[in-house]
Amino acid sequence: MESSNISALHQMSDEDVMEQLQNGAVQGFDIIVHRFKDRLHNFLYRYTHNHEDCEDLVQETFLRVYRSRHSYQRIAKLSTWIYTIALNLAKTMYKKKQRMKLFSIHADESDPDDREFVITDTSILQDEELHQKNSVKELEKALFELNDDFREVIVLRDIQQLSYEEIADITGTAMGTVKSRINRGRVQLQELIGDYVKSETI
Amino acid sequence: MKKDTYHTHLNKEQSCFSEYRQKAHNSESMIFNYSSKNIAQKLSKLPTIKAKPNFEKKMAALFALELENEIHTRNSEWLNHKKSIKLPELIDLQKEFL
Numbered sequence: 001m002e003s004s005n006i007s008a009l010h011q012m013s014d015e016d017v018m019e020q021l022q023n024g025a026v027q028g029f030d031i032i033v034h035r036f037k038d039r040l041h042n043f044l045y046r047y048t049h050n051h052e053d054c055e056d057l058v059q060e061t062f063l064r065v066y067r068s069r070h071s072y073q074r075i076a077k078l079s080t081w082i083y084t085i086a087l088n089l090a091k092t093m094y095k096k097k098q099r100m101k102l103f104s105i106h107a108d109e110s111d112p113d114d115r116e117f118v119i120t121d122t123s124i125l126q127d128e129e130l131h132q133k134n135s136v137k138e139l140e141k142a143l144f145e146l147n148d149d150f151r152e153v154i155v156l157r158d159i160q161q162l163s164y165e166e167i168a169d170i171t172g173t174a175m176g177t178v179k180s181r182i183n184r185g186r187v188q189l190q191e192l193i194g195d196y197v198k199s200e201t202i
Numbered sequence: 203m204k205k206d207t208y209h210t211h212l213n214k215e216q217s218c219f220s221e222y223r224q225k226a227h228n229s230e231s232m233i234f235n236y237s238s239k240n241i242a243q244k245l246s247k248l249p250t251i252k253a254k255p256n257f258e259k260k261m262a263a264l265f266a267l268e269l270e271n272e273i274h275t276r277n278s279e280w281l282n283h284k285k286s287i288k289l290p291e292l293i294d295l296q297k298e299f300l
Contacts, residue, residue: 026265026269029265030258030262030265033258033261033262033265034258037252037253037257037258037261038250038252038253040253041251041252041253041257042250042251042252045251046248046251054251055253055254055257058253058257059261059264062261062264062265063264063265063268066265066268067268136248136249139244139245139248140248143245154245157242158241158242158245158246159245159246159248161246183238186238186241186242187238189241189245190238190240190241
């Protein structure tokens with residue numbers, strides 16, 4: 001592809017780039033990766049709470065976007081379609097993980113010599129900074145403890161800042177259900193974190 | 203007269219109670235809405251998790267492999283339809299040269 005055409009690709013909307021990719025302009029793929037990689041990382045990390053899983057899922061999402069490129073139609077925004085693929089992949093991965101049995105490799109309690117190591121955090125933080133760091137951790141932990149259905153809509157709405165219509169399309173649920181889940185999810189989150197997170201620390 | 207006073211008093215009490223119930227409901231809704239908005243604000247301020255710096259390079263390599271697989275699959279399918287085309291046999295290097 002000529003360089004003038006490549007620079008033209010960079011100016012196009014997401015949907016136009018996708019159309020070019022469907023027509024064989026493979027450079028469109030790099031543009032889509034560049035535009036969506038951070039959004040997808042943020043979304044999938046907040047959903048899975050695991051960096052390795054997140055990276056694997058983001059890579060797989062982009063490959064699926066390419067493989068299924070001809071099934072994309074302009075009825076929905078490209079971002080909506082990509083988020084849908086990402087969410088479905090995340091759910092599939094987590095269903096598989098739940099079926100796997102996990103064995104602990106922690107210290108054997110019957111053996112008095114076998115102990116877990118406690119690694120001391122030697123970085124000294126001011127009280128307020130420490131509180132803020134812990135508050136973020138608490139919120140992240142609470143987010144991961146939410147029910148899957150609540151977590152996905154909360155992440156899409158409050159972190160990814162998508163509209164209710166987009167969330168309804170991505171999750172395949174009615175808008176009323178989306179709004180209800182968001183409200184219930186927020187209440188549950190508030191209960192989980194309790195008073196730990198002060199409103200002025202985040 | 204007394205009955206009228208009683209009824210007036212009762213109505214006044216009921217009206218006060220309804221007003222109180224409405225205020226309590228409004229106040230609960232406000233607390234609910236405040237909590238809901240509060241948690242939404244906290245979530246929007248969580249740090250953004252971005253892709254690692256070498257992610258695009260990694261993705262480009264994966265994509266190159268994907269394209270190669272695609273070409274290979276397409277070629278195989280094409281050859282399967284063209285039975286008259288026969289590819290030369292692979293040379294057994296050990297047999298030929300050793």
